[in-house]
Amino acid sequence: MGLVAAMTSTITGTITGTITGTVAGVARRTLVARTGGVDLTRLDRVPRSLSWPLRREGAAPSARLSAMRxxxxxxxxxxxxxxEVWLVTGDAELREVLADGASYSTDIRPYVGRSGGSDGDIGGLGFTDPPDHTRLRRLLTPEFTVRRLQRVQPMIEEICRGRLDEVAAAATAGDGVVDLVPTYAFPVPFLVICELLGMPHDQRETFARLATQRFDVGGGGAGTLGAIGGSRRFLLDEVARQRRDPGPGLIGQILREHGDEVTDVELGGLADGVMTGGLETSASMLALGTARLLEDRALWQRLAEDAAVAGPVVDELLRLLSVVQVAFPRFARRDVVVGGVRVPRGAVVMCSLPAANHDPRAGYAADLDLARATRSHLAFGHGVHRCIGAELARMELVTALPALARRFPDLDLDVAPGDLRHRQRSIVxxxxxxxxxxxGARHVV
Incomplete structure (x- = not known):
């Protein structure tokens, strides 16, 4: 959510920074020194004391998390x-932490050994502080302006049309029941990212497999780091290949325009951030958003018929669902006071985006409230690490959800909403x- 590192980060700005990402991948060399040789990457599971904030009740933050806030x-x-690991759950307090680049660092590179990347360097925006962060973000920013994104709108519409045809075909070929996760929710953002990055068609199957392995923390530190390392190596290889023969997408364009200014590790990290922030986050939003809308038939019908309602619906779904569970971890550079509480130097500060986006002190409702829909929620993060691809992510959702409602106005869940299985202990x-x-399929988009 993000990336939410948020295509995009948490949609680049929103994500491998997490409660578990921190414990699994944080400070390998430093922690070994501090703790007498203990290597957290050898943990076979994440301790409950760290993973419980990732639990939900249905799609809502748990009562325990709300009570803590x-x-x-x-x-x-x-x-x-x-x-020390600290958890921040309030809207105002999150904004305070996420906007304070002087008191906190997101750079874990000094702590990560070879298991975390190339010679301890993982690249990317989410784990980088200024001035490196400023320089790298400047490479991506032109591609995510509203003007540039207008060029990809027809491509997103075409992808949605193609996938809706696949959904209709799957329903006809089988017993009428279709799983929207692999047929629509995942392929739409995946194909957008592939086109955006200029990913060759023969590499896309491997790319998809690696992308889905990195967010589930059930395998503990070794599993999380292994999945992240695998996808990063894949992208580093692709960057090296395109440095020799630049492709038509984002990787190739940056190499053509800034080839001497960016290393393979840095560009691989940027591409990794696009994948990390833009794939699983958008796929989860499409699936969860559809499920939530199908519980309100009047709103589903309205979405199919009224283009003007799509923006507020998506904004409220982004806030309500907050699929990115926590922002990139912040490392306190010094003692700092947040919300009247002293957080000591060296602490890891985790910011719960779902808890903040449900904070009644900020005027947020417990359910969809279109009359109070806002784009200032925290689903894409806040501050210099706010998801750089937030507009692209929103564009996908504003396109894909109404397209689904128009094509299938009578779409129904095949199970009771309470029987839907949510991913537990997952970063996204x-x-x-x-x-x-x-x-009731209609041949329109």
Whole structure:
């Protein structure tokens, strides 16, 4: 959510920074020194004391997380082998932390050994501080302006049309039940990212497999780092290939315009951020958003018939669902006071985006409230690490959800909403499956 590192980061700005990402990949060399040789990457699972904030009740933040926010929006979560982990859950307090680049660092490169990247350097925006962050972000920013994004709108529409044809075909070929996760929610943002990056067709299957392995923390530190390392190596190889023969997409364009200014590791990290922020996040939003809308038939019908409602609906879904569970971890450079609470130097500060986006002190409702829809929510993060591809992510959703409603106005869930299986302990919240019955298809988009 993000990336949410948020295509985009958390949609680039929104994501491998997480409660678990921190514990699994943080400070390998530093933690080994601090803790007498303990290597957290060898943990076979993430401790409950760290993973419980990722749990949800349905699609909503857990009652425990909400109670923690009400009791005190800045609290020490746990100490792991001498490393203090703090959790921030309030809207105002998150904005305070995420906007303060002087008091916090997101750069974990000094702590990560070879398992985390190339000689301890992982590249990318989310784990980089200014001035490197400023220089690297400047390479991507031109591609995510509203003017540039207008060029990709027809491509997104074409992808949606093609995938809706596949959904209709799958319903006809089988028993009428289609899982929207692999047929629509995942392929739409995946194909957009492939086109955006200029990914060769013969590499896309490998790219898809690697992309889906990195967000589930059930395998502990080794599993998380292994999945991240695998996707990063794939992208580093692709950058090296395109440095010799630049392709038509984002990677090739940056190499043509700034080839001498960016290393393979840096550009691989930027491409990794686009994948990280823009694929699983948008796929989860499409699936979860569809499920939520199908619980309100009047709103589903309105979405199919009124183009003007799509923006507010998407903005409220982004806030309500907040699929990016936590922002990039912040490392306190010094003692700092947040919301009246002193956080000590060296602490890891985790910011819960779902908790903040449900904070009643900020005027947020517990359910969809189109009359109060806003684009100033925290689903894409905040500050210099706010998702650089937020506009692209929103464009995808504003296109894909109404297209689905127009094509299948009588779409129904094939299970009760309470029986939908959500991914547990995942950095990016989502659904395992979304079985639907696409009845009453109309051949329009």
């Amino acid at each position: 009400e009791a005190g929006p800045v609290q020490r979560l746990v100490t792991v082998l001498g490393l 919240f989502g659904l395992e499956r979304l079985p639907v019955r696409p009845r």
